Amino acid sequence: MEILVYGIGGVGGYFGGRLANAGLNVSMIARGEHLKQIQDHGLEVESIKGDFRVKPKMATSDVAEVPTPDLIILGIKSWQIPSVAAELKTIIGENTVILPLQNGADNYEKLVEILPKKNVLAGLCFIVSYVEKPGKIKHASYEPKIVFGEADNSKSDRVMQIHDILDEAGIENNIPDSIQLEIWKKFLFICTVSGIGGLTRVPIDKIRDSEYLYKMMRDSAKEINEIGKAKGIPLTEKHLEMVFEIINSQPEGTTASTQRDIMNGKPSELENFNGFIVREGEKLGLKTPVNRFIYECLKPMETEARNSSQ
Ligand SMILES: NC(=O)C1=CN([C@@H]2O[C@H](COP(=O)(O)OP(=O)(O)OC[C@H]3O[C@@H](n4cnc5c(N)ncnc54)[C@H](OP(=O)(O)O)[C@@H]3O)[C@@H](O)[C@H]2O)C=CC1
Numbered sequence: 001m002e003i004l005v006y007g008i009g010g011v012g013g014y015f016g017g018r019l020a021n022a023g024l025n026v027s028m029i030a031r032g033e034h035l036k037q038i039q040d041h042g043l044e045v046e047s048i049k050g051d052f053r054v055k056p057k058m059a060t061s062d063v064a065e066v067p068t069p070d071l072i073i074l075g076i077k078s079w080q081i082p083s084v085a086a087e088l089k090t091i092i093g094e095n096t097v098i099l100p101l102q103n104g105a106d107n108y109e110k111l112v113e114i115l116p117k118k119n120v121l122a123g124l125c126f127i128v129s130y131v132e133k134p135g136k137i138k139h140a141s142y143e144p145k146i147v148f149g150e151a152d153n154s155k156s157d158r159v160m161q162i163h164d165i166l167d168e169a170g171i172e173n174n175i176p177d178s179i180q181l182e183i184w185k186k187f188l189f190i191c192t193v194s195g196i197g198g199l200t201r202v203p204i205d206k207i208r209d210s211e212y213l214y215k216m217m218r219d220s221a222k223e224i225n226e227i228g229k230a231k232g233i234p235l236t237e238k239h240l241e242m243v244f245e246i247i248n249s250q251p252e253g254t255t256a257s258t259q260r261d262i263m264n265g266k267p268s269e270l271e272n273f274n275g276f277i278v279r280e281g282e283k284l285g286l287k288t289p290v291n292r293f294i295y296e297c298l299k300p301m302e303t304e305a306r307n308s309s310q
């Protein structure tokens with residue numbers, strides 16, 4: 001099986017690295033100094049699950065150079081999906097399967113606006129990892145896991161085959177009964193903590209310590225839950241409570257990856273998180289005042305981050 005991992009950051013680098021290290025045919029799309037280091041010295045992964053260095057079958061910045069992939073794993077940020085999907089359209093084969101691992105609730109929908117539905121799966125992942133320096137990925141904490149499935153949640157031969165490959169590479173994975181519910185459960189958590197975390201610029205324990213901010217976080221989560229429900233996702237009050245159990249059990253100092261991007265003045269997934277909730281609320285006729293407040297407060301900084309990264 002030919003596997004292409006597009007985007008060798010925290011997520012693509014860890015999971016792509018594990019697959020390559022298991023001896024699978026993995027090609028990697030990276031760029032700049034990171035690509036050069038991977039080409040010259042292989043990809044280094046320092047992980048709480050064991051360190052390794054691996055030479056992928058190919059590392060390039062040009063998708064046209066890679067063999068037609070059977071499986072493409074997307075390790076890019078969610079706002080990069082439209083441009084990357086347009087690029088992939090030129091190289092996929094009849095049976096290529098594309099697996100997105102991004103945070104965000106509408107990555108599948110964005111992909112199928114550009115790519116044939118039959119080529120696209122839905123998915124997400126759990127890990128805390130990042131590019132420590134060009135050529136090196138650091139997996140700092142969290143038991144890594146991929147959750148994925150067909151859009152109709154059928155246990156097709158191809159998802160079972162991917163499940164076997166992930167198992168072979170020692171990557172914990174799960175094909176749930178409803179991938180849409182799993183995506184929204186994670187989104188409910190990540191959107192809740194990232195927006196308010198990015199705005200207050202403090203870790204989760206400091207937000208928990210403030211009665212005012214904790215209530216604001218709950219109100220934000222309630223709005224996200226309502227939007228999900230209105231879109232037909234079987235979210236309930238139980239899911240809201242589960243998210244707050246997770247929030248309440250996070251150790252001191254915890255920040256989410258999107259919150260860190262916001263705090264570091266980098267382009268972030270703000271548009272795909274709180275911005276998405278605001279726009280969906282408008283479409284559905286549901287008010288989202290807390291998410292709008294967070295979004296509008298962070299938007300000028302996001303615009304500046306994007307302008308200065310070009
Ligand atoms: N990191 C984490 O711990 C977790 C992240 N997630 C989610 O996973 C997704 C990916 O996040 P993460 O891995 O942290 O992001 P990173 O920024 O670490 O990785 C994205 C990578 O894609 C590369 N890339 C983007 N466009 C191109 C291109 N055209 N050509 C070549 N390379 C490209 C980037 O390169 P460059 O740096 O040059 O732009 C970067 O190396 C996000 O949706 C995030 O929310 C989910 C769970 C945990």
Ligand SMILES: CC(C)(CO)C(=O)C(=O)O
Pocket residue numbers: 103125126127128142190255256257258
């Ligand atoms: C919450 C966590 C660490 C789980 O994978 C995550 O997705 C993120 O920080 O982006």
